[in-house]
Amino acid sequence: MKKWRILLPICLALLFLATWSHAQKQPDPIAEELYPPELIGVGREAIGLTQEQEDTIQEAAEDGRFRGRMLQQRVLVETKRLESLLKQDKLDPEAVGKQASAVMDLxxxxxxxxxxxxxxxxxxxxxxxxxxxxxIKGQIPAFKSKLARALELAQQRKDEGQAVPELEKAKSQFEGLMREGNFKEAEALVDGLIAQLSGTNSGKQSLKR
Incomplete structure (x- = not known):
């Protein structure tokens, strides 16, 4: 079986953390008790995931995503059929209800x-x-705005035709810190990146040479 190896580039980290942070604005008691594969990827080393656990989670994630994609494709097909029924001038309540049930069941x-x-x-x-x-979940919201700011500053540099070596240097360090569960250091690293990209020296942690 292909080994599960999750790298976490800053751009993907931002996507996951932003999505998670948004979800927290609307508390979901069910989601609070569960752990998506992406979250485990972030804390893989911090939780000491064994090879057996890794293989089991990889299999569950791949199988679940495959089945989910197949069902979503069927949802799209049945939804289009429902839309066609609803476009008619005179609607057949029984046909509409039956098709709507098919969509909802999927x-x-x-x-x-x-x-x-x-x-x-x-x-x-x-x-x-x-x-x-x-x-780890509790640490996630704090990263959202800082990662967004760092990427915004990096993009401004690129738009001005400047290289952004600080971003690549920080990326490697950030991935390692997140995988090891060193979240305070990871946050300080992002603070340092923002300071460097802003042209200030007020960051909590300078990037290692």
Whole structure:
């Protein structure tokens, strides 16, 4: 089986952290108790994931995503059929209701597939590993605005035709710190990157030479 190796470039980290942060604005008691593959990728080393656990989670994630994609494709097909029915001048309530039920059933199945994937992943983790992942979740919102600011400054440099060696240097260090669970150091690293890209010296941590 192909080994599961997740690298976390800053741009992908921003996407995941931003999505997670947005989700936290609307509390989801079910999601709070589960751990998506992306989150485990962030804290893989911090939780001491074993090879057996890694293989099990990889299999669950790949299988769940494949089944989910298949169901989503069917949802799109059935939704188009429902749209066609609704475009008619005179609607057949029975036909519309039957087609709407078909769409909703597929949507329910897709959500169930995703839930069962997360259940299998959680059952693979120990109580100690889950406790560490909960701590990682708590750190995520703090990164969103800072990562966004760092990328914004880097893009401004690029738009001006300037190289951004600081970004590549920080990227490698950031990935390592996140995988090891050193979140305070990772945040300080981003602070230092922002300071350098802003042309100031007020960062909490300078990038290592």
């Amino acid at each position: 949507e329910r199945d897709a959500k169930m597939e995703h839930l069962m994937m997360l259940v299998k992943i959680k059952n693979t983790l120990t109580a100690e590993q889950q406790a560490t992942l909960r701590k």
